[in-house]
Amino acid sequence: MTRRLLVSYLGLALLVLASLEIPLGYLYARGETSRFSRTVERDATMLAEVTEEDIEEGKIAELPTAIGDYTARNGGQAIVVDRNGIVLAASGSTVRTGTDLSAEADIAAALRNQPTTGTRTDTGGDEVLYSTQPGSSGTTIRGALRLTYPTTMVTDRVHRLWLALALAAACILAAIALVAFTLARWITRPLRTLQRATTQLADGRMTNPPDATTGPPELRELAASFTHTAARLQQLLDAQQAFAGEASHQLKTPLTALRLRLENFEPYLDPRAHASLDETIGEVERLGRMVHGLLALARLENSATTPEPTDLDAVLAERAAMWESLAAEQYVTVAVTGTTAGRVWAIPGALEQIIDNLVANALRVSPPGTTLTLTRAPGVELHVIDQGPGMSEAERERAFDRFWRASDSHHDGTGLGLPIVRHLVHASGGEITLNAAVGGGLEACVRLKPVPPASGSSGRRRTANGSSRPARAAATTR
Known part of the structure; x- marks a missing residue:
């Protein structure tokens, strides 16, 4: 401006x-x-x-x-x-x-x-x-x-006059430019501070409010109004996040107790009610996973982490090895293909959770005798391809909405797995898309930023919970 x-x-x-x-x-x-x-x-x-x-x-x-x-x-x-x-x-x-x-x-x-x-x-x-x-x-x-x-x-006299007029105009324009630049900087200073504050607010929290003491009166009023609005919005976001985190945390214990009580009812119920009891226990388990997913999202949204260099090949090999035994129980083969990807930017523990959630989603819909493929592509891209029923274009557009599940879904998913994955990918500076796989099924494509060869030599790879086991509790479904 x-x-x-x-x-x-x-x-x-x-x-x-x-x-x-x-x-x-x-x-x-x-x-x-x-x-x-x-x-x-x-x-x-x-x-x-x-x-x-x-x-x-x-x-x-x-x-x-x-x-x-x-x-x-x-x-x-x-x-x-x-x-x-x-x-x-x-x-x-x-x-x-x-x-x-x-x-x-x-x-x-x-x-x-x-x-x-x-x-x-x-x-x-x-x-x-x-x-x-x-x-x-x-x-x-x-x-x-x-x-x-x-x-x-x-x-010659006329030309000298034109030259004198041109020099005078140049001097006048230089003086006007100096005054205009000073005036323009004074006018736009509140806008620059407002822009910085808007960027900070978009990143999660406004630490430097816009300057409301300089500039034209209209811009000072705008800066003051924005500061008030941002403060109120921050309060609402903090309250919402605190409520989600506290409510999720407080619900975990009652849900666990409720499940145990339901299981204790089994010896005293008529055998004809056992099917209903199993369905009830399954819904309680699904509610518990949903609470766990909400708690995970609340923690992710409240944490401001910085991406670090992470070895994608090492993480992928580790997670694929851990999921092979679980996939084998469903007669599904896990295959890792593609060239070496190298290091990518990711927040600590994000790659493990991203792979675990995507693989868990794929396994839930993969028929026995099929292959779940983890492919690395130049870019750097990670593709998780299953041979399940897949999704329509409309379903793929809504798949990242919280609590959304396909209308024909019969599995016990919570609809929080893909939202968690998208949040982790975006926090790492990447993008994720869902596409129809060739020959049927679904292809999840994760694009991450590669680390330059001379950058981030001290970056370490670590899991979200410090464990080497698959995060089965966090692996909620689509």
């Missing part, structure tokens, strides 16, 4: 200067040309009178001295002709004495007692201003005088 304000100020100043200086320059140029033309015409008239007297008195020999003194003082060229157009004297000109100029239009007009003034091109190709005046007494024409000056004598 500072640049835009500065451009606006300079554009307005340039428009004002142009509207003032351009007409001034044109008026000066026209005035200089007019004054110069009148001066030449006046001098030519005076010299014509002097030379007419010398011609009348027969002092032809004094003509070169008369016009030579003038041209020596003022420059230019002067030519005197008699009444027949024959050159009697020339000063500063290449025309020789005795040359017949009666055929030239201005000389012929002057010999008819008609003075002329204008511009023409001389024999050298240069443009000159001339004034040709008759040397006459009454109606008697005794000769004529042509006085010429190069037009550069006036155009």
